[in-house]
Amino acid sequence: MLILSCSSKLQLLENVLRKGLPETVLVCGAVMHINRGNPAQHEVVVDSWPDFKAVLTRPRKEVVKDNGDYYANLHAAFYREEDACRTLLENKDAVDWDTAFQLQGLQDGLYQAVKVMAEVRRVHMEPHFYQAVLHPDAATLCENQLISESLHLGTLHPSDASLVNDTWAFASNDRSLRYLRSLIEDFPNVCILDEKSQPVAWCLSDAIGCMTHAYVLPEYRGKGHMKTVCQALARKLHTKGFVSYGGVLPENQNSKKFLISQGFRLLPLIKYVLLFTPNHLK
Numbered sequence: 001m002l003i004l005s006c007s008s009k010l011q012l013l014e015n016v017l018r019k020g021l022p023e024t025v026l027v028c029g030a031v032m033h034i035n036r037g038n039p040a041q042h043e044v045v046v047d048s049w050p051d052f053k054a055v056l057t058r059p060r061k062e063v064v065k066d067n068g069d070y071y072a073n074l075h076a077a078f079y080r081e082e083d084a085c086r087t088l089l090e091n092k093d094a095v096d097w098d099t100a101f102q103l104q105g106l107q108d109g110l111y112q113a114v115k116v117m118a119e120v121r122r123v124h125m126e127p128h129f130y131q132a133v134l135h136p137d138a139a140t141l142c143e144n145q146l147i148s149e150s151l152h153l154g155t156l157h158p159s160d161a162s163l164v165n166d167t168w169a170f171a172s173n174d175r176s177l178r179y180l181r182s183l184i185e186d187f188p189n190v191c192i193l194d195e196k197s198q199p200v201a202w203c204l205s206d207a208i209g210c211m212t213h214a215y216v217l218p219e220y221r222g223k224g225h226m227k228t229v230c231q232a233l234a235r236k237l238h239t240k241g242f243v244s245y246g247g248v249l250p251e252n253q254n255s256k257k258f259l260i261s262q263g264f265r266l267l268p269l270i271k272y273v274l275l276f277t278p279n280h281l282k
Contacts, residue, residue, distance in 0.1 A: 001094050004044040010035050013044065013055070017078075022134050022267055025245050026076040026104055029209025030057035032242060039186035040074075040207040045094050053084035056094055057208070064099070068281045071171075071179035073101035076208050082109040089114060097121050100277045104208065106132060106269045118276060126275040130247030132267040133259050138238035140263065141231045148223075150195040153232060156184045160191075160199050167215050180204075180213070188240065190232040192225050201225040203233045211237070211246040230262060247271040 004010055014035055017028035027044075034042055034057075041063045046052040058075045066072070075095065079085035088094050095101070103114060111127070118125040135141075156164070161181035165172050168180070183189070183204050191202035203214040211233055216225045234244035244264075248255045256266060 001088055001091055002046050002049050004046060004049065007035070009049065010044065012050070013046075013052075017055075020078075021243060022132070022245070022269065023106055024078050025132075025134065025243055026106060026208045026210070026271075027055045027057050027078040029242060029245075030076050030207060032209060033187075033207060036240070040182075042207060045088065047084045047088050053081040054079040054088045056088055058095075058101075061096075066175065067099040068277070069175045069179075070100040070102045070275045070277060071175050072182070073099060074207055075101055075103045077103060077105045077107075077110055079107065079110065082107075082113065085110060086113045089117060097123055097276070098278055098280075100275075100281055102276070103272075103274045105272050108270070111270075111272045111274065114274060114276075122279055124277045124279060124282060126277070128273040128275070129250065130271040130273065131250050131256075132269040132271045133246050133248055133264045134267055135234055135244040135262070135264045137263075138234040138244040141235055151192050151200070153228070154191055154193045154197070154199075156189050156191050156199060156202055156204070158184050160184065160202075163199060164202065164204070164213060164215070167217075168213060183207075183213070188233060188236045190229045190236060192220075192229060201229050203229040205233065205237060205242075209237065209242045209245075211244060226258065227262060247273075 014031045017024040017031060030042055031044060041060050042057050043060050045056040047054045055078045056075060059073060064073045158181050161177055161184055164180050165177040183206055187205045189204045191199040194200050200220045201216040203211060205211055214230060237244050
């Protein structure tokens with residue numbers, strides 16, 4: 001395995017991954033952030049170079065200070081050859097199976113491979129499955145006008161992380177709070193603010209360039225605010241060169257209809273979000 005640290009090699013990798021979209025979109029988003037200041041302090045591991053067969057993005061080892069924090073310890077993987085990916089994930093220098101981490105990918109073979117690895121190591125795996133969605137050209141999205149003069153578009157402040165954490169069904173604990181605060185500090189987001197500059201709707205993005213954590217407070221629903229924040233964030237990401245993509249629960253027909261109405265395409269790909277926690281950390 002090799003850790004790519006040369007800027008010219010990382011730029012070349014980004015160009016290659018762009019040509020492989022949408023299957024490469026997760027690792028492409030991570031590499032793009034690395035090439036644009038690397039706010040999350042991630043790095044890229046490949047099985048070989050330049051003819052790589054597997055790519056893994058992950059935080060630098062010094063970044064994750066809590067061995068039980070799978071929120072911060074985000075890995076993303078893509079492979080051309082499944083055996084190469086298996087070998088890379090088995091390498092203790094590539095993945096530390098003694099710490100909690102999450103792995104995201106779009107390939108069925110990846111899910112099956114790490115499921116077996118976790119079982120052999122007696123590491124608890126919590127899988128989550130989303131249908132991948134992608135907007136083919138966010139530049140075509142028009143700016144949605146807010147219907148109330150008391151509301152205006154803005155961005156979240158790190159102090160808003162508690163509100164986002166409290167309304168996130170995925171988890172609400174100190175680790176998720178710390179994770180969400182880091183997303184707000186480091187990556188593009190959009191929110192709608194009321195007359196007191198308090199957020200009433202928002203959409204975040206993360207270290208792999210994924211649109212996520214979209215939410216509207218109950219008393220503000222039914223007024224098009226989700227459309228406003230999603231379109232605004234998609235446009236913001238587009239201006240930075242990122243592809244606008246995300247994931248939706250397969251059974252959530254209302255969200256699917258909404259995304260389709262905004263020009264997003266439902267991809268025939270499952271976005272795997274796999275959380276691993278060693279038994280000694282449970």
